[in-house]
Structure formats: structure tokens, C-alpha cells
Amino acid sequence: MSKRIRTGLAFLLSFFESMSYAQQRFPRPEFESGYVQPAPELPAPRLLSLEYLDVLVLLLVLVLASWFIYEKRSRRGILWLSVFSLAYFGFYREGCICAVGSVQNVTLALFNPEYAIPFTALAFFLIPLAFTLFHGRTFCAAACPLGVAQDLLVARPVALSAGVSKALGVLPYLYLGLAVLFAATGTEFIICRYDPYVGFFRLDASFVMVVLGIGFLLLGLFIARPYCRFLCPYGVLLGWMSRFSKRHLSITPAECIDCKLCAKSCPFDAIEPPTGYQQVEMRESNTRRFLLYTLLLPVFILVGGFLGGKSHVFLSSAHPDVHLAELLINQPELKNDPGHIDVQTFLASGKTMEALVEDARAVRRAFYRGSTILGAFMGLVVGLMLLGQVAFRERKDFEPNKSHCFSCGRCMDYCPVGQERKTT
Amino acid sequence: MEKNRSYNRRDFLESGMRLSLALAVGAVGGLAIGKATASEWVWQIDPFACTQCGRCADECVLSPSAVKCVHAFDLCGYCDLCGGYLIPGANGLNTGAENQLCPTSAIHRKYIEDPYFEYVIEEDLCIGCSKCVKGCASFGNGSLHLQIKHDLCKNCNECSIARLCPSDAIKRVPASTPYLVKGGFIEP
Structure with a gap:
């Protein structure tokens, strides 16, 4: 008991010491005119409940996306859902919080003993990965504001040759590796710093980032989703999950008639033809x-x-x-x-x-x-x-490449099989 | 029977990979959740660590910056000759524009009673340049100091000012105590 009193006293003493340390050069005057000092305006940060609401909205968007892809088979549903996500996570939340950047928070939490990761950032990292492991990259199609911003601006997509796509496809791995390295060493968060789209959401950015952002948007008119395919570090992780996902979008609801419409409709070159068409090497x-x-x-x-x-x-x-x-x-x-x-x-x-x-x-x-x-x-x-x-893998039909397909649903829309059922 | 036969080697490998990926994500999540906090974190300037370098005005992703000058009235001496308001060697102790230190005239000087003056920051004009903070710290009590205003701050994942702050004065603080205002907050 006495020990507790002693520590209490010591604390009080140190308190007064620090007070005397902060002794003012000019003492506060004793006012006679009845002056009341104003309080500095200190607006509170965003409510914690709203942060949790963001997690809930993400969950809801992902559930709805799965429903549109698997139950309704509706490209239009995905489209409107993605517009909502762009408005909410993009323009309302102004790009922060975001699953792509959360990679760095998780890395920092694992490597820096002093950093405590907010639960919401961890949820934004884990939830899309878990969904993708079961349903494919529906997050990219419907929830990611960066992805949607690019997807809505696909105007005249140019098909890239397989070699170029493969070679550029190494870039996201490098970007992910560098982001993890820089986050783990406490250097900086490069994904957030060089996010080309966040400037549009905030309508404010440095000159270099504005130029970069406009460059990416213009590039995206011809090379569909350039950031997603050839830079996005989170997309690497999503690609791994999607490659082995339990379910994945199927182009045709019944039997493929090899009309090739879906392959032409995919702006991301993510649909692979049946192997019979390919020149199978010796x-x-x-x-x-x-x-x-x-x-x-x-x-x-x-x-x-x-x-x-x-x-x-x-x-x-x-x-x-x-x-x-x-x-x-x-x-x-x-x-x-x-x-x-x-x-x-x-x-x-x-x-x-x-x-x-x-x-x-x-x-x-x-x-x-x-x-x-x-x-x-x-x-x-x-x-x-x-x-x-x-590695040779036989395909009987036109199939989406599971790791590269964003589940945007364009191919489902173009598939003529079962269309008569829709019209009648 | 039919279903069983269609379960081939590839399906087996795929479900095996799926399980390992699920375990990997679970492991990362499990390790991270041990360090997760239910509360949010926001960025704030420790006024005792701040060296008034002026970068807050330029390096914020917002223009003008989310960093504003805050006046801790508890500490103010209400001086007539205010180091935060007047340029050194000012012609007169008055509100003449040529005498003001603030580049945007964001500080309002108001007569209270002889010889005391109240100084109020107009936040819309303040750009967070820290000129007044430097003046107040070197000549006065240091009641003027910079804080990140949370109605403006976007709470970036990594604060771009914190990255460039030469004295590492900007850190993450719990959102429940989002301000480190001098007076209530005592030098650690």
C-alpha cells in the first residue's frame, strides 16, 4: 500500500516538475473587463462507427457482386454496382481506405512491433482475398474504385500480344515486392504515394501525380485497365486466390457453340480459346x-x-x-x-x-x-x-483465364447461348 | 458415382492449393490480428517536437494544407508586442499589413484591455506555414502551434508530411485523442 502511495507521489512530483518546465515567459494576465477566452476549434475525426460502416459496405458489395455473377448472370448489375463503389469508395471516401494500400499496413504490422494496425485496414486486406478464393476476382470488377475508374473508360481496347502481356505481367510482382520491402523497413508507402487515381477522387494532387493520372486514364482508353493488369500489387495476391478459386464466372450458361464472341468482347485478353484452335507445338x-x-x-x-x-x-x-x-x-x-x-x-x-x-x-x-x-x-x-x-493445358471451350479475369461479366452479356431464353 | 469419377487429379491439386492459400491468408491475418486495434488512428503533430521548418504548408496532399495554426489561449500572454503577429522590427504595434508576420493575414488582433490583445486564427486563411509559430516560440510563450485539423485531413495511409518531417514530429495517435494541443497536453 505504502509503495503505491510512494509511486503516486513520485508521479505527482514529476507532473509538477513538467509543469514548472513549461513555465511561461509572459504570465497569463488577470483580466478585469470580464473577458472570456475562446476555445480553439478542434473538430473531431470521422466517427469510428462510419469506419466500420465502410467494412460493411465492402462486404455487401462483394456479396451482391457474387449474386450478379452467379445467380443473375447480369453484366448490367455489375456495372451499376461498380458505379456505386466508385461513388462510395472513390469520391465519398476519397480513395482511403483501400484494399490495395492495406498490403503495406499488414506488412508494417508484421515487421514493426510498434505499429498497431486498425481493424478496418486488416478487414480491407482480408475480406477481398477471402471472397476471391471462393468466387474469383469480383472485387476488381465491382468494389475497387481504382479498377472501376479504369473499367468505365475502356473505349477502344487494343489486343496485346501474349508475349507482351506476359512480360508486362511481371511488373506487378516487382511492385508488390518493392512495396513490401519499403513498408517492412519503415521507409514509405509507395503504393499510396504513387496511386495515379486518388488525385481524381480528391480533385487535388501534386503536378506530377496529375500528369501521371491523366496519362493512365488516356492509356486506359486503348489498353484496358492498365494499372490493374500491369501494376496493381494487390492484384498479384488476388490472382493467386482466383487461380484456385472454388467457383469462377462461366461465360456460357449451357453449351459453348464456339462463336468467339466472348473472346472478342473481353477487353483484357483474359479469354483463352479452345486448344484445338491453337498451333500446338511439337x-x-x-x-x-x-x-x-x-x-x-x-x-x-x-x-x-x-x-x-x-x-x-x-x-x-x-x-x-x-x-x-x-x-x-x-x-x-x-x-x-x-x-x-x-x-x-x-x-x-x-x-x-x-x-x-x-x-x-x-x-x-x-x-x-x-x-x-x-x-x-x-x-x-x-x-x-x-x-x-x-505447360500445356487442354481446353475444350473458350474459357476465362482464372487468374487474369476480373469477372466484369462482359462475356456473359455477349454470349448468344441462352439469349433466346432472355428475350422470350 | 458419376460425380466421384469426375473428381480428377487436377481438381485434387486445385483444392489442395486452395486450402494452402486459405491457410496462408489465415496465418497472415492471425499474425496481424494480434496487433490490430479496434480504434482508428489519425495523424497529429507533437508541438514539442515540431521545429517549424515550414514543410507542412507545402507537403500536404491538400492545397491548402490540412495543417493549421491552433492558438492555445491558456498559454497566451496576450502581449501587445506579439512575436507571432508582428514581423521583427515592425514599424508600429498595430494591425498595419506591413507589420504582420502572417503572409495571409490569418491572425486577427483584437484589443481586450490595456495592455492586452487577443490573437485569433482565421482557419480559412491559415496555410500552416508556421511563421507565426516560430515567432511565438522564439519570443513568446509558444501558445501558437501547428495541429492537423481532422475535418480537413484525409487521414492518408501514410501522411505525406510525416514522411518529410525533419524532426519526426508527426505520428499516429488514437482517434479518441486526436489533438495534441499545448496546455492540456504536456511535454512528454
């Missing part, structure tokens, strides 16, 4: 290539890891501590530059140069490990992509 050469690529896979991983490790110095300079330490070592004359805010703040902070260099070294070590893993991962991705080129 079995023997395919097997040889398969063996070659399998043997090359460890080489790719090793080379990737080596190159990744080599790039850690370059990558780590994005971290503010490393950047500042490099600056001070390479240009010591900056210490006399009163206009350099970072250097002057560091000098005034009383932190020693040794402590800064030690911090920078620790960050760089983390980057060395991280970028080696990232490089090896990229080697694996490239190797598996090549293997995927020779």
Missing part, C-alpha cells in the same frame, strides 16, 4: 523446353538474389536516415548551409553522427536481407512465367 520440343526451364529455375533464383543484394545500397537510400547519413558523409559542407532543413534539424537535435550512421547501417542491413529475398522472388516469378509458357 510435344518433344515442349518437353525439352520444360526440362530446360526447370533446370534454369534455381539459376534464375540465384541470379535474382545476387542482383537484388547488389541493389540494396541504391534502394536503401530511399530511407530518410540512410539518405541523411549519405548526404552528410558525401557533402560535409552542407553542415554550413542554413537553408538545408534536414541537415540543420539533425544538427540542432543533438543526435550524434555516430548514432545516425549506426541507425543507417541497421536500415541498410535490413535492406540487404530484404532486397536479396526480393531478387530471388523475382527470379522465381520469371522462371515460373517461362514454365507457364510451355
